[in-house]
Amino acid sequence: MNFDLLKLICGALGTIGLYTVLYRENKFYRFFEHVFLGLAVGYTCVALWTETLYDTWWTKMVGTPADGTEPGTPGYWVWIILLPIGLMGYFVFSKKHNWMSRIPIGIILGLWSGQQIQVWWNRYGPQINGSMKPILPTATDSFTKPVTAALTPDQVAQVNAQVYPSQAISNLIFIFTLLSVLSYFLFSIDAKNKVVRFMSTSGRWLLMVGFGAIFGSTVMMRFSLLIDRLNFIWVEFLQKGILGQ
Amino acid sequence: MAQVEKQPTLGDRLQSLPKWMLYLILIVVMSIPLVFMKGCKVPGKPEESTVDLFYKLMTLPEGSTVLLSSDWTNSTAGESAGQFDSLMRILMRKNIKVCIFTSADPQAPQVARDELMVLNEERKKEGDKPYEQWNDYLILGYFPNAEGTLNAIRSNVRKAFDGKKKLPPGETVPRDVFLSPVLQNIKRVEDFQMVLVITASKTSNITIERLSDKLSADGKLGMMVTGVMGPETQVYYASGQLVGLSKGLKGVFELEQMMAKGLNNPDFATAEIRSEKYKDTPIQGFPGKQNEGKGTKYYPTLHFALGLLILAVIIGNIGMAMSRRQGVEK
Numbered sequence: 001m002n003f004d005l006l007k008l009i010c011g012a013l014g015t016i017g018l019y020t021v022l023y024r025e026n027k028f029y030r031f032f033e034h035v036f037l038g039l040a041v042g043y044t045c046v047a048l049w050t051e052t053l054y055d056t057w058w059t060k061m062v063g064t065p066a067d068g069t070e071p072g073t074p075g076y077w078v079w080i081i082l083l084p085i086g087l088m089g090y091f092v093f094s095k096k097h098n099w100m101s102r103i104p105i106g107i108i109l110g111l112w113s114g115q116q117i118q119v120w121w122n123r124y125g126p127q128i129n130g131s132m133k134p135i136l137p138t139a140t141d142s143f144t145k146p147v148t149a150a151l152t153p154d155q156v157a158q159v160n161a162q163v164y165p166s167q168a169i170s171n172l173i174f175i176f177t178l179l180s181v182l183s184y185f186l187f188s189i190d191a192k193n194k195v196v197r198f199m200s201t202s203g204r205w206l207l208m209v210g211f212g213a214i215f216g217s218t219v220m221m222r223f224s225l226l227i228d229r230l231n232f233i234w235v236e237f238l239q240k241g242i243l244g245q
Numbered sequence: 246m247a248q249v250e251k252q253p254t255l256g257d258r259l260q261s262l263p264k265w266m267l268y269l270i271l272i273v274v275m276s277i278p279l280v281f282m283k284g285c286k287v288p289g290k291p292e293e294s295t296v297d298l299f300y301k302l303m304t305l306p307e308g309s310t311v312l313l314s315s316d317w318t319n320s321t322a323g324e325s326a327g328q329f330d331s332l333m334r335i336l337m338r339k340n341i342k343v344c345i346f347t348s349a350d351p352q353a354p355q356v357a358r359d360e361l362m363v364l365n366e367e368r369k370k371e372g373d374k375p376y377e378q379w380n381d382y383l384i385l386g387y388f389p390n391a392e393g394t395l396n397a398i399r400s401n402v403r404k405a406f407d408g409k410k411k412l413p414p415g416e417t418v419p420r421d422v423f424l425s426p427v428l429q430n431i432k433r434v435e436d437f438q439m440v441l442v443i444t445a446s447k448t449s450n451i452t453i454e455r456l457s458d459k460l461s462a463d464g465k466l467g468m469m470v471t472g473v474m475g476p477e478t479q480v481y482y483a484s485g486q487l488v489g490l491s492k493g494l495k496g497v498f499e500l501e502q503m504m505a506k507g508l509n510n511p512d513f514a515t516a517e518i519r520s521e522k523y524k525d526t527p528i529q530g531f532p533g534k535q536n537e538g539k540g541t542k543y544y545p546t547l548h549f550a551l552g553l554l555i556l557a558v559i560i561g562n563i564g565m566a567m568s569r570r571q572g573v574e575k
Contacts, residue, residue: 023268024265068417217492224324227323228323230276230546231542235279
């Protein structure tokens, strides 16, 4: 039995084993769950060293010898300081010494907090800017935006500069959705006013529509993952691996 | 006194199909198009966000370098692998150099390596030169803490990737990655012709937070996200923070369609896939090459699954209506 076929058999057994939980909880599923967890943890430990720590920490600390045309690099032992700081994080498990874990956590929190103003603006600033949409049409010669396929670049620019009624309606729906959803989250004022109550109720309905769309996307994604596994079982394992088609 | 057990009505039965039976039906229904209906085509018009991403990728200058944050593993391979394949096929065929890193998962670099091996085999079959680590691409590995990593890339990309060494082809000693043809001209993150993120995690948000002010104005930031993340990432595209966006399996299918048929090709009037926005610049695509991947292969099956889901919802609702009516009649 060649190694490729062995890999396929292991993959197929693992896939089927994990899916047996759909019928009911069983030992076959438990076995493959533990195999999966063990593999993931083991692989992650090795990968952390080979993909991360070796280049970015170890070789910087110990340096590299000259080899052929490649000059060596000196090691900087000051990098060793990172080790005790990092290890302090594990004292979170000790009742007596858990104060030590607060030092690395504090450093990370400080760095993170310092970035937040810029981070917030980078993320939401352009969205706030993009929410300022015109709701009054500036062109009335056509209800919808004209087709620009046969126009010159100057004429296209002129068309793009106008707001046509259909665009104004779209923008109005956008602004209404934005304001009504925001008003749904106004908990600090008593919503006795009819307008506020209407906006708040509309906001709740529109949020539900949004959640429905997100749920639809989620279902599609879960199906895509199942399709990939079924493709592995039927096509890669059975047809190509076992039957050799 | 013995109690008379209530017999379940048809309405009750329609609402209480055993779970295992539903899963069995789902697997059977999904297996039919996968195994017996290969080559089945589903029509579809690409979304504007995917068209924008495709146009941007196809107009990147040959020989330029892009930075790719490949933040996915086998857990989302159903969508992310297709995204990675279609993106890399475009970049490889345009001879664009790629610097790959991840800040999401230690397994991600190996998954990218495995996928590149498959794509290189495909290139060999098509008579093209395989993509080489060092000369054409680099996989820099896993950088823990996405916030810190992207902040470092933002402020000094040379410091962020400092110490990384890779083995040039034909040599025995690893050398500094900034000596490679991929990174030798890169001094700042803005020097990358484009920064792309394939992600199944929150690294999309973190990239927007850390890099968008440096890249978005020049249209250099694009993303390929899973279907779950599609709605939340769409807002970044709508506000102009992203130049293009591919969402889930549908996005992969759309990219593959445009790779095969082109965009506004041969001209806007007669093209199979049209976009008024780019009417003056037809894009030919890659006729005669392997363009159809996981997107085209899985898309019909997805429709079968969604069809079954809709049917199950309808049957469940009919059952509920029947039960209620019987309850009222009694």
